[in-house]
Amino acid sequence: MIIAIDGPAASGKGTLAQRIAGHFGYVWLDTGLLYRAVARDVLAAGADLEDETAGARAAEALDAASLGDQALRSTAIGEAASVVAKHRGVRAALLDFQRNFARTPPGAVLDGRDIATVICPDADVKVLVTADVEVRARRRFEEYVRRGENVTFEEVLDIIRQRDARDASRTAAPLQKAPDAVLLDTTRMDIETAFMTALDIISRATGDRQNAR
Ligand code: CDP
Numbered sequence: 001m002i003i004a005i006d007g008p009a010a011s012g013k014g015t016l017a018q019r020i021a022g023h024f025g026y027v028w029l030d031t032g033l034l035y036r037a038v039a040r041d042v043l044a045a046g047a048d049l050e051d052e053t054a055g056a057r058a059a060e061a062l063d064a065a066s067l068g069d070q071a072l073r074s075t076a077i078g079e080a081a082s083v084v085a086k087h088r089g090v091r092a093a094l095l096d097f098q099r100n101f102a103r104t105p106p107g108a109v110l111d112g113r114d115i116a117t118v119i120c121p122d123a124d125v126k127v128l129v130t131a132d133v134e135v136r137a138r139r140r141f142e143e144y145v146r147r148g149e150n151v152t153f154e155e156v157l158d159i160i161r162q163r164d165a166r167d168a169s170r171t172a173a174p175l176q177k178a179p180d181a182v183l184l185d186t187t188r189m190d191i192e193t194a195f196m197t198a199l200d201i202i203s204r205a206t207g208d209r210q211n212a213r
Pocket residue numbers: 008009010014031032033035036078081082083085086111112113114115163167
């Protein structure tokens with residue numbers, strides 16, 4: 001069973017994917033961490049984030065054991081990740097790792113931007129999680145405040161707007177809805193409601209598949 005959860009920055013896709021995986025006893029991969037780790041390693045090597053060759057080299061050498069690094073969660077690394085993520089060479093180098101992970105029995109939940117469109121086009125369930133940009137910025141701002149980061153709401157809103165534009169406009173695997181993905185707009189939902197709605201989408205999608213057999 002493969003469940004693909006895509007969505008823009010701070011849409012809540014990570015929290016949702018983690019809860020779904022826990023509920024069904026599946027493994028979970030936050031694919032954003034891969035791009036974050038590549039950005040971290042490019043910077044550590046003293047290379048330029050715009051340098052595709054350096055990015056691809058870092059992606060090929062990526063150590064999956066380093067994905068738990070708390071430093072990957074910072075705003076700066078998130079920004080840097082969206083720069084390395086536009087390079088085709090970086091995305092290609094991370095493809096096999098993600099596809100192999102997706103095949104973990106009895107099931108896997110992957111969250112990202114291109115899971116339903118590029119990584120797992122045959123996923124059993126595809127969900128595109130969205131929310132209005134102000135709501136996403138509010139959630140991300142509250143997360144930063146809890147972590148003691150020194151940012152204003154306006155700064156977070158600005159960063160998220162820029163990131164949305166970058167992720168949607170790039171030519172390599174832009175964030176877009178797969179034709180068969182179900183839209184889950186969490187603007188007016190708390191996490192519990194979003195989770196229950198996602199369970200409903202999953203049971204309908206898997207039920208439909210079984211009925212079609
Ligand atoms: O949660 P948030 O959106 O802040 O960050 P993330 O999911 O960790 O992703 C960081 C950046 O990595 C995104 O802005 C994307 O540019 C990139 N990314 C991607 O291109 N493809 C993915 N499957 C996941 C992330």
